[in-house]
Amino acid sequence: MSHTPRARVRFNGEQVLGRAREGALRGLLLGAEHLLAASRSEVPIDEGTLERSGATSVDDANLVAAVSYDTPYARRVHEDMSARHSPGRKAKFLEDPAHREAGTVGEIIAAQVRRSLRG
Template sequence: MSPQRSRLRLNGDAVLRGTRAGALRGLLLGAEHVLAESRKLVPIDEATLERSGTVSVDEQDLTAAVSYDTKYAVRQHEELGYRHAPGRSAKYLERPMTSEATTVAALIAAQLRRSLRGR
């Protein structure tokens, strides 16, 4: 019996573009997930702070950020002595960043796998 032969052609540039696109999608989905979870904890009075939450992705550096943009966002986040409505708290962004790290990693990994399959 003669040995079977096969040929594999790899287009490395296309693979890199695809994985980069998958990573960007995963970063966006992960950051949006953290934003959604943090909105469940953000101190709420008139919902101005909650509505100021946003996600941004730096395509060049492959990084994502979740931020809140009010003049008191940092103070509300850091001041542990403030009283908040039930279920709302300081560290409203830090807590989901920590507790949802596994979910965020899974979202990114899923998008990378998807990009490698070409879908």
Template sequence: MSRAARSRIRWNGDAVLGRARQGAVRGLRLGAEHLLAESRTEVPIAEGTLERSGTSTVDEHELVAGVTYDTPYARRVHEDLSARHSPGRKAKFLEDPANREAAVIGELIAAQVRRALRG
């Protein structure tokens, strides 16, 4: 009769999850900054106030990122499809880049998670 092989397994699940979370936060930050930069190329410019009001944020606890434009008229300008703007500037200046860049943003997040798990 042969002796049964013995092995030990060391579970590092909490450490792995922590690293993945840190990577996700970095990826969300990069993704939100990417979206902000893309949307700034389309935001209508009169005096530049609307463009300068753009910010990106990340809620690290909820793993949610956001891009906002914070002026009293930002929503109206974003939604008014009948307004005339300078060439290259338009309504839906945040929604359109968000839809167009969704795959790029997803890859930015995934790349940071992969990087964190390798380290």
């Protein structure tokens, strides 16, 4: 008589999803901070107010992160392609890094989800 090997697997789906969500939230925050740092290196500088106004936020309920600059003129400076700026500083200081760093931000989020699932 041969015995068929048996295994019992217990899957706690809610716990796994909770850990994955925690990792995703941490990844979103770290990814947003990465993008903020990249964009700050391109923000036009006059007095530094625009650069200092940069901030990150994470919407826990919807798993969405944002990077924003909060001055009355941030949008105008971002969109004015005809303005002259110091070397390395430019319009589209958030949009361009967002496109360029999208892959890295995705990797940051994925790494945090993987890390949370190992714990």
